[in-house]
Amino acid sequence: RSLHSAVSRRSSHVARRGYATEPVPERKVAILGAAGGIGQPLSLLLKLNPLVSSLSLYDIGGTPGVAADVSHINTRSEVVGYQGEEQLGKALEGADVVIIPAGVPRKPGMTRDDLFNINAGIVKSLAAAIAKYAPHALVNIISNPVNSTVPIAAEVFKKAGTYDEKRLFGVTTLDVVRAKTFYAGKAKVPVAEVNVPVVGGHAGITILPLFSQATPQANLDDDVIQALTKRTQDGGTEVVEAKAGKGSATLSMAYAGAYFADACLKGLNGVPDVVEPSFVQSNVTELPFFASKVRLGKNGVEEVFGLGALSDYEKQGLENLKAELESSIEKGIKFANQ
Numbered sequence: 379r380s381l382h383s384a385v386s387r388r389s390s391h392v393a394r395r396g397y398a399t400e401p402v403p404e405r406k407v408a409i410l411g412a413a414g415g416i417g418q419p420l421s422l423l424l425k426l427n428p429l430v431s432s433l434s435l436y437d438i439g440g441t442p443g444v445a446a447d448v449s450h451i452n453t454r455s456e457v458v459g460y461q462g463e464e465q466l467g468k469a470l471e472g473a474d475v476v477i478i479p480a481g482v483p484r485k486p487g488m489t490r491d492d493l494f495n496i497n498a499g500i501v502k503s504l505a506a507a508i509a510k511y512a513p514h515a516l517v518n519i520i521s522n523p524v525n526s527t528v529p530i531a532a533e534v535f536k537k538a539g540t541y542d543e544k545r546l547f548g549v550t551t552l553d554v555v556r557a558k559t560f561y562a563g564k565a566k567v568p569v570a571e572v573n574v575p576v577v578g579g580h581a582g583i584t585i586l587p588l589f590s591q592a593t594p595q596a597n598l599d600d601d602v603i604q605a606l607t608k609r610t611q612d613g614g615t616e617v618v619e620a621k622a623g624k625g626s627a628t629l630s631m632a633y634a635g636a637y638f639a640d641a642c643l644k645g646l647n648g649v650p651d652v653v654e655p656s657f658v659q660s661n662v663t664e665l666p667f668f669a670s671k672v673r674l675g676k677n678g679v680e681e682v683f684g685l686g687a688l689s690d691y692e693k694q695g696l697e698n699l700k701a702e703l704e705s706s707i708e709k710g711i712k713f714a715n716q
């Protein structure tokens with residue numbers, strides 16, 4: 379056992395796959411809400427990621443079991459479970475990336491905004507702990523309503539004097555994952571080759587997939603594009619209804635969350651040209667936060683990309699989403715400051 383751990387400790391500095399001696403940096407990832415529907419498969423997927431050396435699993439309950447379970451997997455990272463607020467500081471200390479899937483999910487008939495009353499407070503208190511214990515971490519917020527929880531975290535960080543707009547992300551990757559899947563089905567192209575930017579926010583009409591920029595290109599009819607757009611916007615509701623009261627997307631979200639965290643880690647490690655859409659502080663429109671393509675680097679956001687050329691249908695979609703997105707952002711800012 380001691381030989382095994384000596385080898386695995388060293389393995390972060392040895393050549394990987396026989397290539398030159400490029401070191402893989404030590405990286406700690408903390409998941410807040412790790413025992414939940416998203417948290418558990420997300421913990422699993424991050425345990426499989428060789429860029430992670432330390433995996434910190436925090437929840438108000440249930441993490442000792444999840445951590446014991448996941449820790450038996452023979453991959454690089456050390457896994458530690460933390461349970462209850464008194465252990466939150468330890469869970470966060472030294473984290474490079476903090477992922478937050480803590481909070482209640484929707485049931486049929488609810489909007490994401492209906493989760494605000496409970497989740498806003500959860501995100502506010504977790505953000506306060508991050509400001510204290512992991513002020514330099516990249517923070518990936520999954521908890522809904524993302525259009526409000528990201529501005530809440532920003533306000534908490536501002537008050538604590540730790541806000542850096544380059545380090546705060548709303549995770550909109552599931553919208554991208556869905557847009558790619560649905561587009562590949564209609565365009566009859568290999569899904570692994572598909573790229574579709576999704577911009578705006580993460581709720582209903584604020585989710586704006588830009589199918590006019592999708593690659594590989596396909597000449598889809600307008601009514602097909604409109605149906606694809608609607609299905610992407612309603613993807614979350616599709617899952618909520620299919621689960622019929624047992625929550626919302628967890629498995630596809632865990633995939634999307636692990637994918638985005640991996641992009642953040644690659645950026646931190648200096649991998650060039652890591653570009654993913656995310657809901658970030660933005661000058662792309664008049665709104666203070668907006669999802670668009672972002673280049674990830676050693677400091678988090680290196681560049682926020684503009685929207686590129688839009689079809690008339692997308693231009694209209696952009697105008698239609700602004701009022702709702704603005705009021706969700708303002709609601710978050712107001713809550714954080716009251």
Ligand code: NAD
Pocket residue numbers: 410411412413414415416417436437438439479480481482483484493497500504519520521522523524549550551552553580625626627628631
């Ligand atoms: P869940 O109820 O299964 O799990 C939530 C977990 O959060 C639970 O384990 C709970 O104990 C924990 N938790 C609650 N308060 C906490 C606190 N103060 N600190 C730490 N942990 C706490 O829910 P889920 O299905 O995993 O969904 C979680 C959230 O993610 C929901 O708000 C949901 O709407 C959102 N979500 C977002 C996306 C997205 O695309 N951004 C996708 C799916 C779900």
Ligand code: LMR
Pocket residue numbers: 483484490522552613614615617618626627
């Ligand atoms: C999703 O898009 O699946 C999540 O935001 C969960 C939800 O409530 O739809």
